[in-house]
Amino acid sequence: MNKKDTEKFKKLLLAEATQLEEELSGIGKKDPSAPGGWDVTASDMKVDTADDNEVADRFGELEENTGIANKLEGQLQEVKSALERIEKGTYGLCEKCAKPIEIGRLEANPSARISIKHGH
Numbered sequence: 001m002n003k004k005d006t007e008k009f010k011k012l013l014l015a016e017a018t019q020l021e022e023e024l025s026g027i028g029k030k031d032p033s034a035p036g037g038w039d040v041t042a043s044d045m046k047v048d049t050a051d052d053n054e055v056a057d058r059f060g061e062l063e064e065n066t067g068i069a070n071k072l073e074g075q076l077q078e079v080k081s082a083l084e085r086i087e088k089g090t091y092g093l094c095e096k097c098a099k100p101i102e103i104g105r106l107e108a109n110p111s112a113r114i115s116i117k118h119g120h
Contacts, residue, residue: 001092001100010086012110013079020076027065038073040065082111094118
């Protein structure tokens with residue numbers, strides 16, 4: 001992979017990281033005690049704790065947001081790992097065989113760690 005390709009993928013990865021962080025900020029806030037972690041929150045609506053339906057809705061929202069946050073955090077970590085590989089000079093190399101990952105695969109998934117041959 002040439003330097004021009006690497007720079008192109010770095011820009012894509014940085015844009016994806018920004019988008020993922022924006023999505024995460026919509027359902028939570030950064031956890032200062034866990035670098036890279038997020039605290040999930042529910043909407044700011046006031047809940048009447050005497051109303052079981054409202055309480056159940058709030059817990060349902062928190063549960064859904066937690067699932068979404070876990071997925072987004074995982075994607076963000078993959079993007080950050082890819083950016084680290086760019087800095088180390090190992091980006092675009094299959095972690096299974098150390099051969100170049102297909103450009104088409106990287107275009108479809110810039111944070112890919114393995115080639116199509118070794119994919120699931």
